[in-house]
Amino acid sequence: MIHRARHETPSPSESAVLSLFERRPGxxxxxGEIASGAELDHASEIIDGMVARGLLWPLPRGRFTLPGSVGLEKGLLRVRASGQASVATAIDRVAVGRGGxxxxxxGDMVLVRITGAEGPLRRRGVVAAVLSRSREGCGxxxxxxxxxWVVDPxxxxxxxxxxIVGLPPVAAVEGSVAWGRFSGEGGRPSLEYVESLGSGFSxxxxxxVVVRDYGLSESFPEDALREAEESARKxxxxxxxxxxxxxxxxxIDPVDARDFDDAVSISRRGDGFELGVHISDVAAYVRQGGPxxxxxxxxxxxxxxxDRVIPMLPGSLSSGSCSLAQGEDRLARSVFLEYDGRGSRTGFRIARTVIRSRARLTYEEAFACMQGDCHPIAGVEDALSAMxxxxxxxxxxxxxxxxxDLGSDEYRIHFGPSxxxxxxxxxxDxxxxxxxxNFMVEANRAVAEHCSWLGLRILYRVHGEPERDSAARLRAELSELGIALPRARELRGADLSRILAGSAGLPVFLLVREAVLRSLQKAVYQAEDLGHFGLALRNYTHFTSPIRRYPDLSxxxxxxxxxxxxxxxxxxxExxxxxxxxxxxxxxxxxxxxELLALVHLQTRKCIVMKGVVSGVHDFGFFVRLADLPVDGLMPDRLIRAEERRRIRVGVPVEVVVIESDPGLRQLTLGPAPGRR
Structure with a gap:
């Protein structure tokens, strides 16, 4: 799996070493001096670990110092496809040139040596050491x-x-696809052959390749499979x-869903309702601490x-005994929520239950029924009416x-016979x-309130308020799109919702949505119930998808x-x-x-005019976000007439055709549609 930077708390022994150096700056x-000053046994092992983690830096003649004392800082290396790179340190982002x-x-965690300044506000440096790789290998x-032989990732x-080394003769075929593990220390990375993934690109x-690059496993260990099969037979x-x-x-699930972890029921209570949200009781099947x-x-x-699902649990459980299949008795954890006629919740209870789903509906079937179509199973129409x-x-x-209300930006791909x-x-949407x-949010909210009232430190779902300077950044981005954000020191959810609603249906909507998302913090899991800005809720957790999310299971x-x-x-x-x-x-x-499959798809669509919106303008051309595909392409400056360039700005609708689509390089070159050049 691609590793994410995380804070590692020094051990007591490491803290003693760091305190020693803090008392003796530089x-x-x-x-021996470290062992004596920090009162350590096995000092060599501790020091080696600290060097590997970037807490100490080795010097000639067997001496060590803090990285900061020799101009080194620890940070996360980010490299763009253009070759531009930077290291995100605790202070700022340090620019790194191609040769540095x-x-x-x-994604690597590195130590960067500061070499100078790049303009008045940004420092420049070179990578001095790679502390940990972001990934095991690449394809x-x-x-x-x-x-x-070499590999073009x-x-x-x-x-x-x-x-790449260790390539067997049978796999040494020009244009075939291989995956290798990173090897070697320092210098240019190289690969050790692991496996062939195909004789050609498809x-x-x-x-x-993406699956292997991210360290995702499509198979389960034998002991985990055995335990799953035994549990499934209960x-x-x-x-x-x-x-x-x-x-x-x-x-109610997507048409191709196989793991049904939630079911819903409803009853009228006078002018109000009792909503039942029934979630598969996966905890009854997965023993804590087992394989x-x-x-x-x-x-x-x-x-x-x-084209595939990589499940958290083996199929015997995820699409078998834990899935709330139609007509089957299933163990569940149910949240029963009571509402008055205005939709205000008046109470709830959480219970261990056994349920039986009466109907498996797709979203399309449910929506048609909500619009007045009949359903062959008696009771579905009445239930959906109340829901x-x-x-x-x-x-x-x-x-x-x-x-x-951010709406949906998801696509479903339909594959042909090939x-x-x-x-x-x-x-x-x-x-x-x-x-x-709505129903899942209500159940998650109730469970979070229940656990928070009891003072439990479970995994809560936390979405922090936007950072202070995000309002100014968002205002500038939206202004470029011709949209005004009310002037305020802080971003409010209501203002953002009005911006999104006002741009819905416009060509710039996706750019507006992305700008809003960039202004927000990322929702994460924490052991403290700190609220959810996006949902405007004081308490929130994830409870409703234990088949596919480990936090819910916990x-x-x-x-x-x-x-x-x-x-x-x-x-x-942790x-x-x-x-x-x-x-x-x-x-x-x-x-x-x-994005990859969109580029594959466009290889055979070179004569078709497509709509898009300008998503970025540069000296070398401008980028276009296609309206009906999840990908951006570049229209080079050489293809743009001077009078056309003068009207180009971010947010302008355009019509384009594909000049070249290269999935291997992740590049899409666009040209003006006929009659537009």
């Missing part, structure tokens, strides 16, 4: 170079022409549970890619409290999707401990951090696959 000490990477690659296209942030091969035992099988429960739990914790989340009424009340409540992408379809989202376990009168262990900060990192890696992998 000191250059030997191993020191063998570092995008790419093989080509011969002299008497050897499919990740544009990596350098081309990486030498959509499936491209996704396999009979459904209703003892000690509320029997909710008489409730009319339904599931299956260890693997689920390592994965952190299921990953949904265009729609409640969901609309919850929509109104979200607007009143100032929750953000296995290549044939059509991209936007996932609709219709009322059926909002209904399920929350279910906390509730089970409460039921049994057992102590509820505190969620470790678990919050690793789950947040796993979520980010999954999102990155999903986005990369979508």
């Amino acid at each position: 000191a250059r000490l030997t191993v 990477l020191g063998g570092g690659i995008d 790419g296209v093989l080509r011969r170079a002299g008497r050897g 499919m990740d544009p942030a990596l350098p081309r022409g990486l030498p 959509s499936s091969t491209a996704i396999s 009979p459904v035992d209703a003892a000690g549970r509320d029997d909710a099988r008489d409730l009319f429960c339904i599931t 299956l739990d260890a693997e689920a914790r390592l994965r952190g989340t299921s990953v949904y890619l265009p 729609t009424a409640l969901s609309r009340l919850l929509d109104a409540d979200r607007r009143r409290r100032g929750a953000l 296995g290549e992408p044939e059509r991209f379809e936007r996932v609709p 219709d009322e059926s999707h909002r209904l399920i989202e 929350v279910h376990r906390a509730l089970s401990a409460l039921d049994e009168g057992a102590p509820v262990p505190e969620a470790a900060p 678990l919050a951090e690793t789950c947040s990192a796993a979520e980010q890696a999954a999102e990155d992998a999903e986005r990369e696959c979508m």
Whole structure:
């Protein structure tokens, strides 16, 4: 998996060494002097570990000092496809030239040596040491170079022409795709051959490269599989549970879903409602501390890619015994929420239940039924009618409290007979999707309140308020798009929602949405309930997807401990951090696959006029965000007439055609549509 930078707390022994150097600023000490001054046994091992982590820097003649005393700072190296690089230190971002990477690659934790200034506000430096790699290896296209072979990585942030060794003769084929593990210390990175992923470039091969690059495993360890299969064979035992099988429960999911971890039911209560949100009781099947739990914790989340799913749990559970399949008795953890006729919640309770889903609906079927179509299963129409009424009340409540409505920017890919992408379809952001989202938010909110009231340190879902300077940055970005943001010191959810609603349906909407997202902090998992800015909620957690998210499973376990009168262990900060990192890696992998397949798709669409909007303007040309595909392309300056260039600015709608699409290089070259040049 691609590692994310994280804070590592020094051990007591390391803290003693650091305190010694703080008492003696600029000191250059030997191993013996450090051992004596910090009162350490096994000082050499401790020092070696501190050097590896960038806490100490080795000097000639066996001496050591703090990195800062010799102009070194620790930070995260970021490299763009253009070759521009910087190191994010605790102070600022240090610019690094192409020749100063020191063998570092995008995402590595490095020590950077400050060499000067680049303008009045930015420092310049070179990478002095790579402390930890961001990834184990990379995949790419093989080509011969002299008497050897090199790999051109499919990740544009990596350098081309990486030498690869250990390539067996059967795999040494020009243009085939291979994956290798990084080897060597310092200097230009090289690869050691691990496996061949295909004899030529295809959509499936491209996704396999992303899977390997991100360290995602498509297989499970044998002991985890055995435990999953044994758990899956357990009979459904209703003892000690509320029997909710008489409730009319339904599931609403994407058409290709296999893991149904939530079902909903509703009953009228006078002029109000009782909503039931029923979540698969995965904790009853996954023993804490066992091999299956260890693997689920390592994965952190299921990953949904265009042509495959990499589940957090084996299929015997994720799409088997834990999935709330139609007509099957299933163990669940249910949240029953009561609302008055205005949609205000008047109470809730959480219960261990056994349920039986009466109908499996797709979002399309549910939406059609909500619009008046009939459904062959009796009771579905009445249930959806009541659910729609409640969901609309919850929509109104979200607007009143100032929750953000960012909409959806998801695509579904339809593959042709050859296995290549044939059509991209936007996932609709219709009322059926909002209904399920509203109900899941309500259940998550109730569970968070319940745990927070009890003072439990579970994994909460935290979305912090925007940073102070984000309002000014967003105002400048929106102004470039012709949109005014009300002048205020702080960003308010209600203002952002009005901006999004006002730009919906306009060509610039996606750019506005991205600008708003950039102004916000990233939602993460924490052991403290600090609230959720985007939802405008004081309490929030993730509870409703334990089949595919480990934080949800951990929350279910906390509730089970409460039921049994057992102590509820505190969620470790390390678990919050690793789950947040796993979520980010999954999102990155999903986005990369979508972009790759869009480029593959465009290789056969060179004569088709497409609509887009200018997303960036530079001296060498301008970038265009295509309206119906998740990708940006560059229109080079040489293809733009002078009078056309004068009217080009960010946010201007344009019509373009594909000049060249190269998935291997992640490059899309566009030209003006006929009649526009």
